[in-house]
Amino acid sequence: MQINDTQLKQVDTQIKRLLAADNFYGKRLREAGITGVSSVEDFQALPFSEKQDLRDAYPLGLSAVPQSEIVRIHSSSGTTGTPVIIPYTQKDVDDWAIQFARCYEYAGVTPEDRVQITPGYGLWTAGIGFQAGCELLGAMAIPMGPGNTEKQLQFMIDMESTVLTATASYALLLAEEIEKRGIKDQIKLKKLITGSERSGEKIRQRIIDALGVEYYDIYGLTEVYGPGIGISCQHSHGMHVWSDYVFLEIIDPETGEVLPDGEWGEIVLTTLVKEGAPLIRFRTHDLSRIIPGDCACGHNEHPRIDTITGRSDDMMKIHGVNVFPAQIEEILATFPECSSEYQIRLSHLDGRDTMRIYVETNGSVDWEDLRRRVARRVKHKIGFTPLVKIVELGMLPRSEKKTKRVYDERYE
Ligand code: ZN
Numbered sequence: 001m002q003i004n005d006t007q008l009k010q011v012d013t014q015i016k017r018l019l020a021a022d023n024f025y026g027k028r029l030r031e032a033g034i035t036g037v038s039s040v041e042d043f044q045a046l047p048f049s050e051k052q053d054l055r056d057a058y059p060l061g062l063s064a065v066p067q068s069e070i071v072r073i074h075s076s077s078g079t080t081g082t083p084v085i086i087p088y089t090q091k092d093v094d095d096w097a098i099q100f101a102r103c104y105e106y107a108g109v110t111p112e113d114r115v116q117i118t119p120g121y122g123l124w125t126a127g128i129g130f131q132a133g134c135e136l137l138g139a140m141a142i143p144m145g146p147g148n149t150e151k152q153l154q155f156m157i158d159m160e161s162t163v164l165t166a167t168a169s170y171a172l173l174l175a176e177e178i179e180k181r182g183i184k185d186q187i188k189l190k191k192l193i194t195g196s197e198r199s200g201e202k203i204r205q206r207i208i209d210a211l212g213v214e215y216y217d218i219y220g221l222t223e224v225y226g227p228g229i230g231i232s233c234q235h236s237h238g239m240h241v242w243s244d245y246v247f248l249e250i251i252d253p254e255t256g257e258v259l260p261d262g263e264w265g266e267i268v269l270t271t272l273v274k275e276g277a278p279l280i281r282f283r284t285h286d287l288s289r290i291i292p293g294d295c296a297c298g299h300n301e302h303p304r305i306d307t308i309t310g311r312s313d314d315m316m317k318i319h320g321v322n323v324f325p326a327q328i329e330e331i332l333a334t335f336p337e338c339s340s341e342y343q344i345r346l347s348h349l350d351g352r353d354t355m356r357i358y359v360e361t362n363g364s365v366d367w368e369d370l371r372r373r374v375a376r377r378v379k380h381k382i383g384f385t386p387l388v389k390i391v392e393l394g395m396l397p398r399s400e401k402k403t404k405r406v407y408d409e410r411y412e
Pocket residue numbers: 233234235236240295296297298299
């Protein structure tokens with residue numbers, strides 16, 4: 001999807017504002033000799049920006065307005081190093097709420113709904129974004145914040161919450177607790193809106209089954225307003241991204257080349273009307289693709305990105321094909337006889353790159369047959385044949401934290 005004339009004019013206006021403000025981006029554009037954009041080629045020649053650039057601008061170097069116009073800041077939740085500070089003007093705060101209200105509308109939420117908000121409040125953009133959009137839509141916000149499962153369930157029952165907003169893991173925890181206590185008949189939930197972490201198909205289905213809800217994925221990141229710049233609709237797992245607020249590109253994470261619709265790569269975002277901290281070609285490192293073709297909901301002015309499959313840092317290149325662990329995980333999830341655990345090992349054998357996939361199953365399955373079927377499906381879906389090794393259930397290592405699943409032994 002190429003940048004259209006309206007978007008191009010908006011970027012041009014942003015560039016002129018940044019140059020005039022002489023802020024972090026303004027200086028960078030001036031040094032690159034950029035004065036504006038009037039064509040697709042001009043746009044694609046604009047330099048990318050990275051999270052590290054935003055860190056370098058700490059604390060308020062990203063601001064493109066006088067300090068008196070900043071009404072709020074948010075900060076992204078980096079675990080190490082200098083945080084990123086994003087300043088918002090009143091218009092930015094309002095625009096974010098408009099986008100978020102649109103997300104709720106796409107999910108079919110109405111003023112009759114009661115929205116239980118469990119993402120955190122504070123420096124993060126999570127809770128407050130869910131709340132502002134809810135209030136603008138006219139639904140009833142129940143601003144719980146995270147944790148305290150006892151109280152969450154009590155309010156869910158007593159306040160008759162119809163919409164739950166949560167990370168996938170927290171939704172799963174609540175769903176399992178509801179099952180365990182046998183209180184499903186007291187729960188009025190109809191919809192779940194989730195975001196901020198990738199969830200596999202198995203977890204998604206587990207939550208849908210346990211809660212009996214419609215499941216919506218929201219997209220966004222603190223650097224670009226926050227969650228709410230896009231959401232899945234009733235017809236697709238893909239998420240529509242609001243083309244009147246952000247311009248979306250997918251690039252090859254290695255070469256920076258812009259990829260055609262349908263190809264997997266890294267999401268790059270440019271804000272179109274942001275005042276406090278406009279971003280130009282910001283590399284998110286989130287991996288997805290633009291879903292080609294029309295959506296059944298008819299909102300084709302807002303392009304759809306596919307489920308985020310991971311981070312570009314996780315990408316593996318094998319036989320010239322870009323592969324992400326999540327793609328393998330998704331394929332394995334279609335085999336009910338495999339457990340959720342797997343391991344990928346890349347090695348260099350006889351001058352060729354080889355991928356070995358270890359999967360677990362129990363003794364009641366024909367291992368040789370399973371091995372062949374997994375290999376065939378990977379070949380069919382991704383384009384190369386891996387070596388599949390079947391192991392006994394419980395053989396692969398478990399970890400309470402993040403389990404390491406990919407080992408690249410090619411360059412050891
Ligand atoms: Zn749609």
